[in-house]
Amino acid sequence: MLRAAVELADEGGFDALTMRRLAAQLGVVPMALYKHVADKHELLDxxxxxxxxxxxxPVDVDWRTALRARASSMRQALLRHPWAVGRMETGTxxxxxxxxxxAVLRCLRHDAGFPFRMAVHAYNLMDAYIYGFALQEKNLAGDIPAEAARRREAVADRQPSEIDxxxxxxxVVTELAKTGFDFADEFQFGLDLILDGLRRIREQSGGDEVPGPPGR
Structure with a gap:
């Protein structure tokens, strides 16, 4: 049932998903769904x-590699399921x-050796970046160079004084139309800045000298 609901939401968005549509997809009456979930909120969970x-x-890798892989994997999951953007930290x-x-907290506390409060800061920072980027990627035009070309034409139609x-x-609109724009590259650029900053903070705080929770 849940996978069918995800498929419907992937197609039309979560707001377009109704219990009636889900029931039709599964070939059951709508009331049959309520044997499994109390309401649409529980379905979303x-x-x-x-x-x-x-x-x-990933496990058995250094903490930067693990956090990088997790961030990239989360972005890919949200690209597959855009309805989930803004909903990942809601509900039960x-x-x-x-x-x-x-697992993420374990990576920050045990593998990276961040003190508790710094681990919380790091987690919140990375999620703000990942989810914020996903929201921007969802809302921006899919073809940035084409959009840049369109805006370049709009700029060109203005009076010279306005362009100046x-x-x-x-x-921006001129160069992006020439060079292109890659969301993945932009995401990795920002992720590198965050991970580099966390590494410096880790070194300043003593890194692995800070005890974390018990090992695996």
């Missing part, structure tokens, strides 16, 4: 848990959700 289950958190967490959060007022914006 289960759907979000399936998305968390798709996110990779399921087992995959809880396991995911515990916005020289750096004119540069």
């Amino acid at each position: 289960g759907m979000v848990d399936l998305v968390f289950a798709e996110v990779e958190i 967490p399921g087992p995959a959700n809880l396991s995911h959060h515990n 007022d916005y020289p750096f914006l004119a540069e």
Whole structure:
């Protein structure tokens, strides 16, 4: 049932998903669904848990590699399920959700050796970046160069005096139309900055000298 709900939401968005549509997809009457979930909110909790289950958190690698893989995997999961953007940290967490959060905290506390408060800061920072980037990627035009070309034409249609007022914006729309724009590259650029900053903080705080929770 949950996977069918995810498929419907992937096609039309979560707001377009109704219990009636889900029941029709499964070939049952709508009331049969309420044997499994109390309402649409509980259905969403289960759907979000399936998305968390798709996110990779590698073990037996250094903490930067693990966090990089987790961030990239989360972005890919949200690209597959755009309806989940903005909904990943809502509702009642399921087992995959809880396991995911515990694994990330373990990486920060045990593997990286961050003090508790710094681990919380690091987790919040990375999630703000990942979820914020996913929201921007969802809402921006899919073809940035084509959009840049369209805006360049709009700029070109203005009076010369107007173009002179916005020289750096004119540069952006002109150059992006030539060079292209890659969301994955932009994501990795920001992720590198965050991980580099966390590494410096880790070194300043003593790194592995800070005890974390028990090992695996």
